[in-house]
Amino acid sequence: MNITILLLTLLIGALATYFSGKKSAAKVALSFAVIAFIETFVLICQHNSGFNADYSVEWIANPNIHIALKADGLALALVLLNTLLTPLIILSAWGKHIEKTNIFYALVMFMCFAMTGTFLASDGFLYYVFWELALIPIYFIALLWGNDTFEARKKTVFKFFIYTFAGSLFMLVGFIYLYQKAGSFMLYDLYNLNLSSKEQYWIFLSFFIAYAIKIPIFPFHTWQASTYEKAPTIGTMLLSGIMLKMGLYSIIRWQLPIASDAARELMPTILVLCIIGVIYGSIVALKQVNIKRFFAYSSLAHVGLIAAGAYTLTTDGLRGAVLQMIAHGLVIVGLFFTAEILYKRYNTRLISEMGGIRQQAPKFASAFMILVFASIGLPGTFSFIGEFNLLYGLSQVNLWYALFGGTTIILGAFYMLRMYQKTMLGETNSKPFADIDKTEGIVLGVIVICVIFLGIYPKPLTELITPSLVEIVSYIK
Amino acid sequence: MIDILFYILSTITLGSAALTLLSKNPIHSALWLVVSFFSLAGHYILLNSQFLGMVHIMVYSGAIMILMLFTIMLMNLNISNEVQKPFVTKLVATVAFCLMGLIILSVVMRGTEIYELQYTTHGKDFQSVQVLGQVLLNDYVLPFEMVAVLLLLAMIGAVLISKKDKTEKTA
């Protein structure tokens, strides 16, 4: 199957959703998302049987720009995450009343399209176009369907938009410089460039700003918590589940192989930043009162570790980063969904107003608990595989990094269990709490099953991504 | 003979141009401008392009200058109601004038390759009205028509802009 079909499916899905009218928009979006998921699955099967799905056609002759898509294991793994989460995210708002449904879901589908494009693009310019395209839908989703008053969220969302956009511009400058050097935006032309160490240094930094803001790495995270809070839950899921991964993926795909010497030189500084993020995020999370902000900071801690793993430049660290991206994507979407369920029932996001739910809603409590334990990397869940790889990669660089990065397993348990205790346990709540219904069950069930299955048998995924990572590491060396 | 003519015409051109902007009375300015235009037409004729010389006199000295004079009279401008620019501005303007001249001159001086001093003619007719007409209506027929449209548009535009607003009238 051709790789472009996947992208077209998503694009057509977005258009079809827009024109489908308000009543059937969710159904149309869901069906296209499921089709995209199946297509991704087929693509991965083809990839495993040795079929090369790369695609390249000239787009603009001068400057030399191609529509080039590279579907190696790494890209496909992230596309899989994307197309797996998109239907779940759409399902998560099933039956909820949303104004202008068709536009909303069309934006979701469009965002999925843009993110898929970002993962697949192997031409720098095309990649940049997709990268920025992905920002536009989330801006509107957060602005028009978010929480709080319009004025309050306008300020936050605008800040988010400007912040991330400004960061990306540095990357664009980097790309333009690279184009001057290479005469092409193609991935391998850029890989094979011989840049002086000073050039690499600047290229690395220009990319780093874009990615550090997107991921976000401490101290570029200030947009995160407030945006997560203000965005509707679907938007938060898209942001935290998939969009963050664009930054992490780009580190591996673009930044490290192009500016590998600079990466090696700057590694200590960046690793320290990432690890500060891990500890800082964990400690700030402890003191959050709003459950969405809480998850935002927990996410900051987790992605800090992922970024640290990616910057170790070892195969193990990179593998850990990719695995943990997928694990974190699944888990954080699940967690935000639980926040949404809590909000639906209690109409509040304040942790202090919850509690005593476990007896009322055992199924929900169990799913929530599995997600909590998955999030803190309990062995047997997928996060452990990623976390272990990450920490092992870090330990190869320096044991101290692993030790300080490893505090996440202590602090993570600390804040997560504290939150769980406060939201779920205790004397039975006087307010009624309905257990999860069928659609909620499907979303949580799929996530829980994926997390546990991959925790015990991650081999398919590991084998999918490892060859690409080995190749990338060979470019780094 | 011809070069003397050239120098005389040049002096008139530059002098009248300078007087155009130095005259305090706009009417005088306009009249000096006419002189300048006529001398330019003289240059054209000297360069053996009679057609352009004629057109120049008709368009500039005729049409444009009439327009300007009408406008000036319409506005009833006279010396008294124009405030002179402050001295500093005038000084800076002079500096700018010198700077501009110097720079353009030096640009031209450095770029001698745009013309050769060794010069031969091929003797063919290239600028008689006949040839010009052929070039204009064969090679450049489309721009020619476009210019016609442009002029029409300019005319409509001018009418539209200078027309008094109806609402203003009633107000």
Added chain:
Amino acid sequence: MDTNVILLLLLVPLLGALLNICFGKKLGNGSGIIATLAVLVSFIVTVIAFFQVNTTKQPIQSDLFEWMAFANFKVSFGFLLDQLSLLWLLFVTGIGTLIHWYSTSYMKGDENYGKFFGYLNLFVFFMIVLVTGSNLLITFIGWEGVGLCSYLLIGFWHKNQSYNDAAKKAFIVNRIGDLGFLVGVFILAFLFQSVDYMTIKESLMHGTNHQINTWIGVAALALFIGAVGKSAQIPLYTWLPDAMAGPTPVSALIHAATMVTAGIFLITRLNFVFDLAPQIQNIIAIVGAVTSLFAASIGLVQNDIKKVLAYSTVSQLGLMFMAVGFGAYEIAVFHVITHAFFKACLFLGSGSVIHAMGGEQDMRKMGGLNKFMKATYATFLVATLAISGFPPFSGFFSKDEILMTAFHNNPALYIIGSLASIMTAFYMFRLLFLTFFRNFRGTQEQKNHLHESPASMTIPLWILGILSVVGGVISLPGNSWLNNYLQPIILNNAANNHHAFGTIEYVLMAVAVIGALIGFGMAYSKYIKKGDIPQEDEQITGFHKVLYNKYYVDEIYMKIIVKPIYALGTFFRDVVEVALSETIFGLGKIVDGLSLQGKKAQNGNIGLYLFAFVFGVCIILYYLFIAS
């Protein structure tokens, strides 16, 4: 065949757990039976495997599938049934079965009856994973898995937030150890390109060099920290007494007999690593000895029946660590086993008491129960004698061997250990006397409620009581079956070297017995003769108060670790976050200010524009044509 054995062993408890967790409500009382049967099946499989391994001398090994792959090595989802893991399995599943059976009565009527058994089964499953894992990471699954079950079971009555706090504390403190475990794994993996026990053992048998030895020392220390967390040693022991918040069978199974011995298991499993790090072994021995004395001293004055037993467990675990610290792994294992018997018996006995008292755990409100609960009393007495070290009960042999080893290796630690033993005898008899002797001190209502527990509770007690008596036979002085049995596991059988059994040993034995008698005598004179009853909380003063408040360790930890973290959290949230945010906002403001300045140039003065325009053209021309 091998794979099937392992699958059967693992999947039956897992299946039981899933059935009970998912359908616990529908199964009703059936869930208890299912859970007990599941563990029983595991026990039977273990016994069969045990005899097979014992005759063939070949471990049963099976790699199910490849789990993780790294750049230089692969980790398989593999299991290993050798002498050591089988020994552990025997008492895990054996005592597990008894405790499951016991729980069917004990937990009757609880609203989450099915779930309880689900968690218990899950615990057994993870414990089996822990001891049968063929590499460190599989062990780690079990290691964290039992931690999870411990969390779930301590906080089983989740409506009580202080129970939840205890559960959370247990999990988090364990996680500190787990980080140590992971760091140890990293180092070993880095050194040997493998986390497989057998591979590491083989690499080490090929000899090492100095540098590797240093790293092995670090790894051993890290792994020891892991063991400290799980086995509740100083400084990470605080969670275990709190963990008594869980139902009593849980305390018996998890927090006395099985899970907390995982640390000993790990060190014994990796004896070949620890043998290369003598300094670390020294540290282990010291930590063990100090813990044993420290916990015993706290146990002297506690009034909560389960708290006493909890501190006793910490203390006994300290003794075991002392043994492994001396490289006497088989002795530690021996004590693990005997301890499992009598401590499980004690906990279940206390459970029986608590059951009869309707949930009361304070010993000051008990007394005279021997008249009401004959079976409980008899078994409790046996177990107390065993733990106090009276011959010929099992505890005597195992404890005596530890002290003997200590005497040969480090007399100072021997004295500490002996002191701890005397204290043990004292507080155990104090417990016994206060609970079962003299007059009943509870309310009339409680008195009417007093009854002997049903057979499903007393039969496990009897079995465990008998095992506490005869458990010592597996390693009698001079005829050590256990020693021979563990021969293939333990590389340097250090304890064997000086096992010439002579006069000194007999003297030491006599000293130990006298020590136990002293403890008994003191308790007897204080609580039977004088009839003292521990004071009310408010009247406690002086050092007694310090002991009663457990040396204020929890409070100190709270002050120096937990509170600062919270304070830091508040500081970060309210100050650093805002500052960072404002910095970014500040950048925006700078741009804003610059644009305001720029706006001023756009003042509508056409003259100025024209000047700018002309000069601009000049500059452009200059750069384009003249400067170049």
Added chain:
Amino acid sequence: MENVIEIIGIEKYIYLSIILFCIGVFGILFRRNAIIMFMCIEIMLNSANMLLVAFSTYHQDAQGQVFVFFTMAVAAAEVAVGLAILVTIYRNIGSIDIDKLKNLKG
């Protein structure tokens, strides 16, 4: 008729044109009266025109003159519209002093 360039030399036309152009620039900077500035623009346009004609003769190619023709047409259009605007401005503001036209100020 002989070619004038042979006698006078193209460079003199260039100098003339430059000076004329600069006079135009000077006028624009110097004066505040919009109509005078308009005239200066015409002077500048004419200096360019003259150079075109001179080079047309120099290269002996009619195209240069064709362009002059077009320029004139454009200039005429410009003047027509420009003056119309000026008239309107004058009608509204009562002045065509450019220093008083500051409506562009943001």
